[in-house]
Amino acid sequence: MCDTCGCGDPEIVPVHVHESLLANNDRQASHNREHFQESGVLALNIMGSPGCGKTALLEATAVQLGGHRLRAMSGDLATDNDGARLRAAGIPSLTITTGTACHLDARLVHHALHDLDWQAAEYLFIENVGNLVCPAIYDLGQAANVVVLSVTEGEDKPLKYPVMFQRADLVLFTKIDLLPYLPGIKLANYIAALSRVNPNPRYISLSTVAGQGLDQWVAWLAERKLRIAKSVA
Amino acid sequence: MCDTCGCGDPEIVPVHVHESLLANNDRQASHNREHFQESGVLALNIMGSPGCGKTALLEATAVQLGGHRLRAMSGDLATDNDGARLRAAGIPSLTITTGTACHLDARLVHHALHDLDWQAAEYLFIENVGNLVCPAIYDLGQAANVVVLSVTEGEDKPLKYPVMFQRADLVLFTKIDLLPYLPGIKLANYIAALSRVNPNPRYISLSTVAGQGLDQWVAWLAERKLRIAKSVA
Numbered sequence: 001m002c003d004t005c006g007c008g009d010p011e012i013v014p015v016h017v018h019e020s021l022l023a024n025n026d027r028q029a030s031h032n033r034e035h036f037q038e039s040g041v042l043a044l045n046i047m048g049s050p051g052c053g054k055t056a057l058l059e060a061t062a063v064q065l066g067g068h069r070l071r072a073m074s075g076d077l078a079t080d081n082d083g084a085r086l087r088a089a090g091i092p093s094l095t096i097t098t099g100t101a102c103h104l105d106a107r108l109v110h111h112a113l114h115d116l117d118w119q120a121a122e123y124l125f126i127e128n129v130g131n132l133v134c135p136a137i138y139d140l141g142q143a144a145n146v147v148v149l150s151v152t153e154g155e156d157k158p159l160k161y162p163v164m165f166q167r168a169d170l171v172l173f174t175k176i177d178l179l180p181y182l183p184g185i186k187l188a189n190y191i192a193a194l195s196r197v198n199p200n201p202r203y204i205s206l207s208t209v210a211g212q213g214l215d216q217w218v219a220w221l222a223e224r225k226l227r228i229a230k231s232v233a
Numbered sequence: 234m235c236d237t238c239g240c241g242d243p244e245i246v247p248v249h250v251h252e253s254l255l256a257n258n259d260r261q262a263s264h265n266r267e268h269f270q271e272s273g274v275l276a277l278n279i280m281g282s283p284g285c286g287k288t289a290l291l292e293a294t295a296v297q298l299g300g301h302r303l304r305a306m307s308g309d310l311a312t313d314n315d316g317a318r319l320r321a322a323g324i325p326s327l328t329i330t331t332g333t334a335c336h337l338d339a340r341l342v343h344h345a346l347h348d349l350d351w352q353a354a355e356y357l358f359i360e361n362v363g364n365l366v367c368p369a370i371y372d373l374g375q376a377a378n379v380v381v382l383s384v385t386e387g388e389d390k391p392l393k394y395p396v397m398f399q400r401a402d403l404v405l406f407t408k409i410d411l412l413p414y415l416p417g418i419k420l421a422n423y424i425a426a427l428s429r430v431n432p433n434p435r436y437i438s439l440s441t442v443a444g445q446g447l448d449q450w451v452a453w454l455a456e457r458k459l460r461i462a463k464s465v466a
Binding site (some may be wrong): 017049050051076077078079081102129130131132134149150152153154156157159160161162163175177178179182183209 | 283365394
């Protein structure tokens, strides 16, 4: 729920209030980013619709990166379900219960850092609230944005939620094992729609159920991790 | 995008601003509701995640209710895609382009009414922005809330987005033709999760691809339409 949300109504919530809100968030995000970079932690903001497969992705990632130090925090309006799934998968994780908020912000992430031994991590996955709109504009201090889009959601989603896909460093097309059962739906059309809003997109298609595409995802993670290590050195 | 969104940050957007926002919206929604009731129009707020099947539902409804007078408005951040699909399906429809807003509000709907011959309608479908959070708290003047949840989204969604499901007059579990391909997913678990947040839920499971459940949906529509007709008489 978003009972504090003045989205789209500048007549009521004045512009200077919005600007101040985002400026404050950006300041806190820069502070978070410094923390992550100094400690050589690759922090990723994992975003996507409810049920697109964010948690399943991280469960599969835990198996793939068994020898590495992973940490996670997951945002949800209610329940500790995702946190519990991630801990069961072997990732020390905590839940940020947002209550009324439809997205994470840099302050919520910073508070949560106090309860997680994040400095021990090589990879810190920040699983955002399921939402293709609001999370896109709140910087958390991450090194990269990963946007997860299930192929069950419809080929035109990048066009209908352009900001999210413009700001994606990587798009993961998930649940591709279901493509044979989705009449008329083609991965090529998803890629074409993504290319229209993001001229040079990085994307991987994968299925955690069928084990497809995970090697490419892990390679992308390793490559991004290397950049952080170099900036620390 | 939601660059005007103060969600979850009462330190920055003061409480009286939020209260004023929602009070103004409720006032406009009451005005819309009077319009709909005086004209005997059944207005429905159709909500759900991106890609849950809201537009496909309305396309199938157009076939089922071929002899009736249907109208629609659909909200999206960008594109006229849904409006175009609905018009192609024979429903006079317009698109409310929200730009930055993650939900429809009563004022946007009221403005849109000026461009649609809604008084001619028996049924007015208001297809909200794809989002399981923010649309739930903005009354539009509808007679009922219909929440669409695809069975690909995960069984715990009612628990994780409780406000949306608490306020649902009807929940439609869509894409049930995919259930045989979703390992371990059971419709009974969706229903159990819904029952935990909404003690007496109305729900229908359906598939527009397989043509299942549409007769129950059309019966529900007819029953709700009858209530409006009685209140006019």
